[in-house]
Amino acid sequence: MARIHPLSDVQSENIGANTMIWQYCVVLKGAVIGENCNINCQVLVENDVLIGNNVTVKPGVQIWDGITIEDNVFIGPNVTFTNDLVPRSKKYPEAFVRTVVKKGASIGANSTIVAGNTIGENALIGAGSVVTKDIPDNTVWFGNPARFRGIIDKNGVITYK
Numbered sequence: 001m002a003r004i005h006p007l008s009d010v011q012s013e014n015i016g017a018n019t020m021i022w023q024y025c026v027v028l029k030g031a032v033i034g035e036n037c038n039i040n041c042q043v044l045v046e047n048d049v050l051i052g053n054n055v056t057v058k059p060g061v062q063i064w065d066g067i068t069i070e071d072n073v074f075i076g077p078n079v080t081f082t083n084d085l086v087p088r089s090k091k092y093p094e095a096f097v098r099t100v101v102k103k104g105a106s107i108g109a110n111s112t113i114v115a116g117n118t119i120g121e122n123a124l125i126g127a128g129s130v131v132t133k134d135i136p137d138n139t140v141w142f143g144n145p146a147r148f149r150g151i152i153d154k155n156g157v158i159t160y161k
Contacts, residue, residue: 002033005041012045016053034071048096058109066096066115073101076109076127083115102137111146124152 002015007023016035021027023041030047033039037055044062045051052071057063061075064083069075083096097115101107105119108127119125119135126142126149135141140150140158150160 040077052103064096067099067101069101070103070105072104074106075101076107076111078110079107080110080112081115082113085115105135108142122152122154124158 001017002019002021004010004021005023008021008025010021010025010027011029012027012031014032016033016037018035019033019037021039025039025041025043027045028047031045031049033051034053034055036053037051039057040059042059043057046063046065048065049063050068052069054072055069057075058077060078062081064081066083067081081099083099084093085097099113099115100118102119102121104122107113107125108129110127111125111129111131113131117131117134119131120137120139122138123135124140125131125135125146129142129146130144132145138152139148140152141148148161150158152158
């Protein structure tokens with residue numbers, strides 16, 4: 001059974017076992033969140049969102065329609081996702097741009113993930129980075145815009161290039 005703080009507004013019934021949703025979160029009706037996740041305080045999860053198992057989402061993150069986060073992903077505090085490449089007030093696209101964060105990836109604090117990109121399996125995005133293109137599996141990127149900096153192995157050891 002999921003544990004939901006009483007000061008959160010969780011409308012979805014698709015929350016996995018042993019997931020903890022902390023105070024001041026909003027999870028809309030269509031969202032799907034897997035098992036054993038930790039959704040920290042002050043997180044917004046929209047409707048067309050899929051979050052896998054064993055995911056950590058730190059405070060201050062908004063996960064908009066069109067975003068998929070696979071298993072074992074870490075999303076640092078205040079990571080910003082976008083889902084509309086040409087946003088205009090009160091004008092909505094027919095479909096939001098899809099963004100995927102693959103299994104085991106980690107995104108550092110205050111990073112921005114521009115809509116339509118895929119972050120590869122086990123990739124590491126350094127804090128404060130701006131991701132403007134697809135990120136290959138097992139690579140390390142940081143900066144603004146994020147640039148390739150090295151390779152990360154299954155044990156988290158980085159070889160810088």
